[in-house]
Amino acid sequence: MSHELLEIKNLSTSFQIDEQYYAAVDDVTLTVHENEVLAIVGESGSGKSATAFSIMGLHSRGKIEGEILFQGNDIANLPPSKLNKIRGKDMSMIFQDPLTALNPLMEIGDQIGEVLLLHNKNMSKSKRREYAAELLGRVGIPRPDRVVEQFPHELSGGMRQRVIIAIAIANQPKLLIADEPTTALDVTIQAQILDLIRELKDDLNSGVILITHDLGVVAEMADRVAVMYAGQIVEEADVESIFVNPQHPYTRSLLSSIPATEYAQDRLHVIQGIVPSLKNLPREGCRFKERIPWMDDSVHEDHPELHEVSDNHFVRCTCYQHFYFPDENKEEQANGVTEG
Numbered sequence: 479m480s481h482e483l484l485e486i487k488n489l490s491t492s493f494q495i496d497e498q499y500y501a502a503v504d505d506v507t508l509t510v511h512e513n514e515v516l517a518i519v520g521e522s523g524s525g526k527s528a529t530a531f532s533i534m535g536l537h538s539r540g541k542i543e544g545e546i547l548f549q550g551n552d553i554a555n556l557p558p559s560k561l562n563k564i565r566g567k568d569m570s571m572i573f574q575d576p577l578t579a580l581n582p583l584m585e586i587g588d589q590i591g592e593v594l595l596l597h598n599k600n601m602s603k604s605k606r607r608e609y610a611a612e613l614l615g616r617v618g619i620p621r622p623d624r625v626v627e628q629f630p631h632e633l634s635g636g637m638r639q640r641v642i643i644a645i646a647i648a649n650q651p652k653l654l655i656a657d658e659p660t661t662a663l664d665v666t667i668q669a670q671i672l673d674l675i676r677e678l679k680d681d682l683n684s685g686v687i688l689i690t691h692d693l694g695v696v697a698e699m700a701d702r703v704a705v706m707y708a709g710q711i712v713e714e715a716d717v718e719s720i721f722v723n724p725q726h727p728y729t730r731s732l733l734s735s736i737p738a739t740e741y742a743q744d745r746l747h748v749i750q751g752i753v754p755s756l757k758n759l760p761r762e763g764c765r766f767k768e769r770i771p772w773m774d775d776s777v778h779e780d781h782p783e784l785h786e787v788s789d790n791h792f793v794r795c796t797c798y799q800h801f802y803f804p805d806e807n808k809e810e811q812a813n814g815v816t817e818g
């Protein structure tokens with residue numbers, strides 16, 4: 479087994495709304511190993527980005543509790559001066575929207591150079607330019623010598639995303655967090671960017687946290703998967719178990735709502751509703767209960783815990799044992815399987 483790179487223990491991240499704090503990330507425990515891709519999946523508002531931003535120390539106004547052990551050291555609540563020594567060097571993040579992550583008024587070469595300088599103050603300007611062009615070449619940008627002198631608006635969306643990746647890998651990070659790295663891109667570019675992330679992981683032996691709502695991307699990239707709902711992990715397992723033997727009603731509904739993929743179940747089931755807003759998240763009992771109102775109250779735990787249902791496969795609440803979709807017949811309900 480490879481080494482643990484990141485261990486998040488009982489992480490809670492809360493934001494203040496009307497004088498009160500509400501946890502957007504609620505008691506999350508996760509581990510990322512070297513050379514491993516951990517995917518965090520869930521609908522919008524489930525707390526994926528808040529988890530990533532907490533690791534990166536980017537929540538200036540959030541209250542963070544719990545431990546974030548990076549290479550054995552707790553980095554939760556480190557002062558910015560100390561965090562800056564790690565951020566952009568040992569761990570870095572690929573943001574969702576390259577246009578907001580890049581400075582529109584700065585040449586690409588200078589933006590990469592700035593990151594290089596952050597961690598090697600003695601690197602000369604010409605060396606920085608040279609290395610910036612090399613990095614751009616590495617992420618598949620044609621004519622990198624020219625691109626170092628260009629501004630973000632002169633590049634296509636796919637090229638800008640590659641620049642973001644070049645910046646993220648400039649200092650060979652041990653941990654790379656990719657937050658919806660391909661959402662804004664067309665399918666061909668998407669595949670190239672994912673290949674690139676995979677190559678980098680292999681080259682640098684890095685750990686990757688991949689945040690996405692795209693289950694196709696998860697199937698292709700992830701080693702382990704954590705499914706988040708309403709600030710909590712509701713299921714965690716290796717990628718194959720998640721797709722072949724999903725247990726939590728939420729995971730099952732996510733999977734059965736994607737039509738005609740290799741992993742989709744034979745019949746489509748769509749669970750109505752959305753993740754409640756932060757202030758309105760249910761804090762007592764099973765948070766998914768209100769999305770599956772046809773299930774009897776007695777199937778839920780009062781204080782839902784994560785249960786290890788098989789080796790390294792964790793599921794929250796006991797409702798998974800009884801769950802069925804409303805249009806499944808009785809035998810299917812009992813077996814928890816769907817048939818075409």
Ligand SMILES: Nc1ncnc2c1ncn2[C@@H]1O[C@H](COP(=O)(O)OP(=O)(O)OP(=O)(O)O)[C@@H](O)[C@H]1O
Nearest residue numbers: 493502520521522523524525526527528529755756
């Ligand atoms: N800085 C903040 N202040 C107040 N509430 C916040 C803040 N950041 C996130 N939230 C709230 O926390 C909850 C989780 O948000 P988060 O962005 O982590 O969700 P997500 O799963 O990443 O969604 P998406 O896929 O849309 O990015 C949401 O209800 C969101 O409104």
